[in-house]
Amino acid sequence: GQQVMQIPQYQHVQEGEDFTTYCNSSTTLSNIQWYKQRPGGHPVFLIQLVKSGEVKKQKRLTFQFGEAKKNSSLHITATQTTDVGTYFCAGPISGGYNKLIFGAGTRLAVHP
């Protein structure tokens, strides 16, 4: 069945270091979305990528969508303690309107 894989599962960094999480789909995606879930909170939408090879930036966050539209990455430059949380990628379920399949998530811990 359709799968969305995400690595690493955990990442511990010192404040100021960079962080990257990678997402890989078993199928070509029409788009990919990224969500952030703070500890004890619910997932919050960060961004959607639609075009092959697309790169979008939000301040210190850089999102990429692969040329084949099967992989994506989120890179955070100079992490801060406010970046702590779990980052999920999500793609549309094949044949499902607005339904999402989520990656396993990468839990980021930032040490001051």
Place this chain on the structure above:
Amino acid sequence: SAVISQKPSRDICQRGTSLTIQCQVDSQVTMMFWYRQQPGQSLTLIATANQGSEATYESGFVIDKFPISRPNLTFSTLTVSNMSPEDSSIYLCSVVGNVRQFFGPGTRLTVL
């Protein structure tokens, strides 16, 4: 954006009992989604609730275990029936707005 509330926010239940979770949205929406997030895990779509028709369940989830109601365009309920400790999870409802999914705060369920 959409503002979503859920009740209860958390509950501790005995095995064999049932719990109904309510989801209220501040605007009318066609589809509402129910997700499960097991401890430390990713989100898994349980079903899609459409107003005026039966819910559509994903593989591995059945109506007898997770009956859903959708009486109007702003409200839905999910019942977790005949609970076992394996049902201990966070249950989240969500809606789609302007591409993104908005999630409710979740219901944290512990089954003893």
